[in-house]
Amino acid sequence: AQRVTQPEKLLSVFKGAPVELKCNYSYSGSPELFWYVQYSRQRLQLLLRHISRESIKGFTADLNKGETSFHLKKPFAQEEDSAMYYCALRSWSNYQLIWGAGTKLIIKP
């Protein structure tokens, strides 16, 4: 079964510290993986997708097929990074996104 797991409901780190938001997936085949972010009082929006191999707002995420993980990382957290982060998976065979439960990231000053 296709599944996305975000083990941490809440992650709190100090400003300037490294951040890693965990995402593990279950899928037989080659998935496409995404990170979406929702800032306070704003809409859910795409942060990055693994296929683009890009860095957005200092965040990167590497797909590790051996560990079936797609952890989101940032070397130096900033206060404006505080938000809800969702990991999502899409199979190549259809359009559906399978979502993790989300991690609330709090950056302490």
Add this chain to the structure above:
Amino acid sequence: GAGVSQSPSNKVTEKGKDVELRCDPISGHTALYWYRQRLGQGLEFLIYFQGNSAPDKSGLPSDRFSAERTGESVSTLTIQRTQQEDSAVYLCASSLATSGGLQVEQYFGPGTRLTVT
């Protein structure tokens, strides 16, 4: 340009009543999606429209849920005989048409918070 809009933003209804939620996608987006998000949980796919047709309705939780889309624009999600477990945020998203394995970004609306008392 205008993003995806949803109305109402909040809806409180009594158990057993019907509710209708509306979504206005971004102009030109032929694909439209409905999701449900219960408190503390991830998004749950409900239904997807490509144009006016819904190729996959398997995510609808029960026959009390239905959705339609007219004119490749507005979509309405109707929940009949609401139950307390229907309480959630209902999110709508739209995108350009998906084709083959090409993933296009989904743009989300602000959601409708439904509370069934």
